[in-house]
Amino acid sequence: MTQIDKSVVDAQNDKASAALKADYAALGExxxxxxxxxxxxxxxxxxxxxxxxxxxxxTGGTRFARFPGAGEPRNIFDKMDDCAVxxxxxxATPSVSLHIPWDKADPAALKAKAEETGLTFDAMNSNTxxxxxxxxxxxxxxxxxxxxxxxxxxxxxxxxxxxxxxxAIGSKALTVWIGDGSNFPGQTNFTKQFERYLxxxxxxxxxxPDDWRIFTEHKxxxxxxxxxxxxxxxxxxxxxxxxxxxxxxxxxxxxxxxxVNIEMIVxxxxxxxxxGGFHFNDSKYGDDDLDTGSIDPYRLFLVFxxxxxxxxxxxxxxxxxxxxxxxxxxxDPIESLMVSAMEVQRAYAAALLVDRKxxxxxxxxxDALMATNTLKKAFRTDVEPILAMARLEKGAAIDPVTAYxxxxxxAKVAAERPAVSxxxxxxx
Ligand SMILES: [Mn+2]
Numbered sequence: 001m002t003q004i005d006k007s008v009v010d011a012q013n014d015k016a017s018a019a020l021k022a023d024y025a026a027l028g029e030x031x032x033x034x035x036x037x038x039x040x041x042x043x044x045x046x047x048x049x050x051x052x053x054x055x056x057x058x059t060g061g062t063r064f065a066r067f068p069g070a071g072e073p074r075n076i077f078d079k080m081d082d083c084a085v086x087x088x089x090x091x092a093t094p095s096v097s098l099h100i101p102w103d104k105a106d107p108a109a110l111k112a113k114a115e116e117t118g119l120t121f122d123a124m125n126s127n128t129x130x131x132x133x134x135x136x137x138x139x140x141x142x143x144x145x146x147x148x149x150x151x152x153x154x155x156x157x158x159x160x161x162x163x164x165x166x167x168a169i170g171s172k173a174l175t176v177w178i179g180d181g182s183n184f185p186g187q188t189n190f191t192k193q194f195e196r197y198l199x200x201x202x203x204x205x206x207x208x209p210d211d212w213r214i215f216t217e218h219k220x221x222x223x224x225x226x227x228x229x230x231x232x233x234x235x236x237x238x239x240x241x242x243x244x245x246x247x248x249x250x251x252x253x254x255x256x257x258x259x260v261n262i263e264m265i266v267x268x269x270x271x272x273x274x275x276g277g278f279h280f281n282d283s284k285y286g287d288d289d290l291d292t293g294s295i296d297p298y299r300l301f302l303v304f305x306x307x308x309x310x311x312x313x314x315x316x317x318x319x320x321x322x323x324x325x326x327x328x329x330x331x332d333p334i335e336s337l338m339v340s341a342m343e344v345q346r347a348y349a350a351a352l353l354v355d356r357k358x359x360x361x362x363x364x365x366x367d368a369l370m371a372t373n374t375l376k377k378a379f380r381t382d383v384e385p386i387l388a389m390a391r392l393e394k395g396a397a398i399d400p401v402t403a404y405x406x407x408x409x410x411a412k413v414a415a416e417r418p419a420v421s422x423x424x425x426x427x428x
Contacts, residue, residue, distance in 0.1 A: 004088050004407045012403040013392060020398055023385040031381075034355070038386060041352050045383075046390040050280065050344045051095040051122035051323040054103050056337055057082040060289065060327030069332060071414030076103040077113050078417060082334055084117035089403055091396035092341040097122040097323055098171070100162045101132055107168035114169070122173070123215060123277075123321060124166040128155040129179035129223065142180040144204075145197035145229045147188075152200045159204040167209065173276075173321060174208070175250055176201070177217040181224025181231075190227065197229050198242055205243045215250035215276040215321070216240065220257055222287060232256075233265045240274045248276025252325055253303070254287040255279075263302040270310045270318060277321030278303075280344055289327035291336050293343030300343065301379045304351035312356060332410060338400045342387060349386050353378040 028038035057079050059069045073079040080096060087093045096119050098110075114120060128143030136154060141147070143155035155178075163174055180197065182188045201216075208214055218236040221228055230236055236249040249269050256262055269275035282295040293300050310318045322344065328336045355374055362371035388398045397403035 004085055004403070004409060008407045009089070009395070009397050009403050012406055013398050016388075016398040017392065020385060020388050020392065024389045027382070027385045031353070034353075036353060041349060041383075042386050042390050044352060045345055045349045045386055046091070046394065048345055048348055049092060049094045049322070050341050051097045051321070052083045052086055052093045052337055052341070053097045053099070053125070053323060053325055054079045054083070055099050056324060056326065056328070057086075057333045059333060060329050062329065067329070068420050069410075070419065071410050071412075071417045072420050074417055074420075076105050076110065078413070079103070080113050080117050080119060081413075083119055085334055085404070085409055086337050086341065087119065089397045089400035090338050090341050091391050091394035092345055093324075093337070094118075095120045095122040097125060097175075098165075098169075099125040099127060100158075100165060101127060104165070107165060110169050121166070121169050121171045122323060123175045124162045124171050124173065125175045125177070126159045126162045128158055129177070139179070142178075142193070142229075144176075144178050144200040145180040145193045147196070152196060153203075156200045156203045160207040163204075163207050163209070163212070166212075172211060173213045173215060174204075175215040175217060176204070177219065177250075178229060179223045181221075181226065181228035183224055183226050185226060187226070193229055194235070198239065201239065201243060205247060208246055210246075212246060213276060213321075214243065214247050216247065217250040217252055217255070217279065219252065219255040219287065233269065237269070237272060237274055240276075247274075249274050250276045250279065250321075252279035252281070252287075253292075253300075254281045254283040254289055254326075258283075258285060262299065263306050266303055266306045267309075270306065270315055273317035275318070275320050277323065279323055279325030280340065281324070281326035289325070291326055291328070291331075291343075292324060292340035293347065297343065297347070298379060300347040301350050302375070304347040305354060305375060305378075308348070308351040308354065309356065334410070335401050335404060338404065342400070345387050346383055349383040350378050350381060353381055353383070 031038045054076060057073055059066065059072060073082055083096045098121060128139050131138050137151040144152055146152050159176060166174065205214060216230060216236055216239045218230045218232050219228055220231050233249060240247040240249050251266060253262060266275060280292040282290040282292055284295050324337060324340050326340060359371055359374045362374060392398050
């Protein structure tokens, strides 16, 4: 395991700590004039964590090509080393989400690696959107909703296997995303296909331990381009209702049409007590899995505004899981994931600054301008000193990307991990 040397982090922090302390004090004074205690915000931010997907530390790609970087992780143990670096420097990503079968390994070895790296395991992710070597029935025409009962059963059994692996390593949730759908009008019967999906999911749900949750993830299109079985939050909500109290909806920000009001979907799912969690990323035209907050940080803030609103009023059954899910095609994945984890924290911190009492008053008075200005005032506040101070106090890095580059981690692992072929597509 190649760790980040403490002396590298300390040297970087020493250079930046005087300026940070001054900025933190100035922001604290500013916030106190607004009736906000900066230390209370910092404590909440320090407590906040977002999970990293194991597949995120590999270089992503498109169906056209994949251009691998140096020192790509070869297996789940390398991936966990990379995830540990992200958490070491940001203090914001304490858990990793595994994908089966990509990360299949001896559970005892996985637990030992978690112990060594100080990470825990977030939700398990199943994979019935590709065929694996030696697989009896192909998923070319679907998995849990396939017309053939044996294919559906194989897909359900795979999900149950993910639960079994998860039980052995301390996970408490299963996320199910399927690529099932169709490419031509008339190719499938929408109703029958969805009924078959629900029937298969009921058998998976039966295998779920009492203290587990199952998350279903909707996606508008791709890999199916005409219709998708779980295409939007309405269908997703129908699934969660049909399955039972352990079933929740997962919202991947990139899985919606452009301009869709995602924050409102979040509010609706909270109200229905069915918001299971998030996959954070950003997009411009479609689900291109750009880095979280890189395109529309205001939308991310508005999502967190709904989450903080629910948190503040103690909404019943509110306990969403947070994870990053994005594809890094042109950056070092470790750097992108660190920046993205901080963007999520930033949105949370800014949402905590919203003057909710004032906002409610403006809403009651139909003062649209002042209501929206109340949100903007929080969004425009630069909360970076709060985030950076939380990191410094945890022993993480004031500036994670600078510390990471100074550590030479990528060059070190590149020497240990042989280069991989860049041939073929590489959607992850
Ligand atoms: Mn996702």
